Amino acid sequence: MDLKQAGSSLDSLISSFNTRIAELQELVIARNMYPASSVTDLSAIDAALKGMELQVKAIKDRLHEETEAIPKAKKLIAKSLRQQKKLQSLSVYAPSYLPERTATLNLDSDRGLVPEACKQQPNQSTMVEEPAAIPKEKKSRGSPPLWYITAGELDSLSSYMRGRLTLEKVNAAINDMATYAEANAQLVAAPKKKLAENQWERSLELRDIAMTESIKGKHFFLETDMKGPSLKLDNTGKAILTVLRHLGRISETRMGHHRVIILLKPQ
Numbered sequence: 001m002d003l004k005q006a007g008s009s010l011d012s013l014i015s016s017f018n019t020r021i022a023e024l025q026e027l028v029i030a031r032n033m034y035p036a037s038s039v040t041d042l043s044a045i046d047a048a049l050k051g052m053e054l055q056v057k058a059i060k061d062r063l064h065e066e067t068e069a070i071p072k073a074k075k076l077i078a079k080s081l082r083q084q085k086k087l088q089s090l091s092v093y094a095p096s097y098l099p100e101r102t103a104t105l106n107l108d109s110d111r112g113l114v115p116e117a118c119k120q121q122p123n124q125s126t127m128v129e130e131p132a133a134i135p136k137e138k139k140s141r142g143s144p145p146l147w148y149i150t151a152g153e154l155d156s157l158s159s160y161m162r163g164r165l166t167l168e169k170v171n172a173a174i175n176d177m178a179t180y181a182e183a184n185a186q187l188v189a190a191p192k193k194k195l196a197e198n199q200w201e202r203s204l205e206l207r208d209i210a211m212t213e214s215i216k217g218k219h220f221f222l223e224t225d226m227k228g229p230s231l232k233l234d235n236t237g238k239a240i241l242t243v244l245r246h247l248g249r250i251s252e253t254r255m256g257h258h259r260v261i262i263l264l265k266p267q
Helices: 002-035 037-091 111-115 153-157 167-189 197-212 235-246
Strands: 218-223 252-256 258-263
Touching: 002 258, 037 252, 111 235, 153 167, 167 218, 235 252
Parallel strands: none
Antiparallel strands: 218 258, 252 258
């Protein structure tokens, strides 16, 4: 090896050492700039990545559950739509509202209206005479029926007879008629000691009507009972009675000065 080649090799070795030293110096500088806390930062990054992986896995599981639930939800929606159609078809046969049937007579609250002479005193054994009991068939009649009309029945009437009546108005009137009939049935069956004087007179009058052969065992009310809220003694109320009589829901008769409306089962 000549001198030139040896010098060139030495220069290359020195340059290599210088490059390595420069790299080591940069590493030392970097180490001084970012001390051992850099290891903690890497650990925190690793923990955050693991947490994100768990969240992604949970989201994938949830999506899988939702995907499996889609067919069940579709079946439930289909059943709900069928049920909705059934309810819509049934709503045609009922009025727009169904108020609770409450009788106008409250026997318990009327006890305070009984004359003092009819009450039993603490140290006396007075007996209040009562008329003969109403036959059992009157007490076992049950609640008045609610035979609503259908849209088809109303449409079958002539436009002259139907007028401006709607299905809701007529069926709401049927509710009122049942309420009147129930109040009258309670008065007929009530004993004298539970009625005030004015109610007792009306009860006797209703009992005479209820014992009539053509009315016996049936639910009825009087024309004078028609005081609303839906059925009143006006032109609309008379038109409703005409429609219901034509459709076989009621019949009418006259007892003395009273016009009696009897509830009938449609044929």
